């Protein structure tokens with residue numbers, strides 16, 4: 001049984017944290033070795049992209065306290081921003097007191113698009129494609145027998161007429177495709193490329209683009225949580241004031257795109273960190289998230305916050321979550337592989353659910369801070385440590401310098417460098 005509550009984790013040296021994590025995850029050292037090593041080797045990196053000259057590192061932390069659909073989960077997060085891992089872990093603790101996160105992910109269905117140009121009669125072209133639908137789907141289904149055996153493959157073909165574009169009317173064909181445990185770009189793109197000549201024959205038109213859509217709105221994952229009112233009070237803030245402050249903060253994002261962009265960025269702080277830690281394509285997830293946030297014609301919040309009949313805080317988040325646990329870097333990258341093992345994930349849907357729960361927790365962390373003491377207070381200590389390191393502090397100097405910067409309320413590299421100079425002069 002995994003236990004995602006590890007007390008005192010934050011204060012331990014890294015090696016002890018690794019030991020505690022291995023024990024809490026119920027895994028052996030080897031399964032998590034990829035997390036504890038510095039990620040990729042140069043040779044592995046050289047096989048992944050072009051012109052490799054090095055490896056770019058990111059801190060890999062673990063979010064604690066997550067309980068998702070009744071199961072404890074330890075969540076790997078790769079992110080450079082201080083407070084993100086701590087914020088998610090803390091909010092997961094509050095949510096845990098309300099039963100944890102409730103999540104759902106639908107069947108892993110993606111959309112592949114084919115842009116059909118040069119058709120004299122769009123309605124006739126649409127009719128021709130739809131009349132041949134069964135045959136086209138059967139052809140697309142032949143491409144990947146393994147996916148078919150696993151229950152995936154093409155499901156439907158839809159035809160949209162775009163009447164008013166800068167180049168006049170044309171058709172957008174949507175191949176609806178179940179990609180099972182993959183992110184799905186390869187499967188969908190291959191199928192679209194394969195079908196294009198048949199569609200040109202059927203319609204007399206020209207298939208131009210053949211590519212998946214990142215607005216994966218058939219693959220929208222959902223997470224909800226209830227934070228008991230009693231968990232919300234802290235310092236001088238009453239539980240009611242924190243709850244209502246969070247709801248007011250959410251209302252700002254719901255009503256205003258300027259605020260919604262920042263609000264959603266906070267959600268993506270958590271989401272991207274897990275997407276990256278599992279070797280998934282975070283640009284795809286980002287693109288899908290923001291397009292989904294604007295689906296009603298106006299950009300708005302991806303989450304909602306309100307209260308239940310008992311006065312508890314209730315939050316929910318939904319967004320497209322095109323992530324996989326096979327293909328891409330997920331099985332090649334050693335720390336991505338170990339990250340999936342840490343979470344005990346069996347399907348892409350489970351990963352999508354965990355990621356969405358982390359996004360909701362991260363959103364709550366930001367709103368709670370913003371609605372009460374402001375974001376800078378929590379950020380300051382961690383930010384000061386980064387500034388201290390950037391100014392050249394090493395070892396114990398980092399903590400000492402960070403403390404001084406916080407005391408002086410001047411967390412800037414130039415000031416940090418000045419202090420370092422003073423220290424050197426007094427040595």
Ligand code: MEV
Nearest residue numbers: 262263265266366367375
């Ligand atoms: C900072 O990385 C994220 C926040 O700006 C999110 C928000 O404003 O909700 C704190």
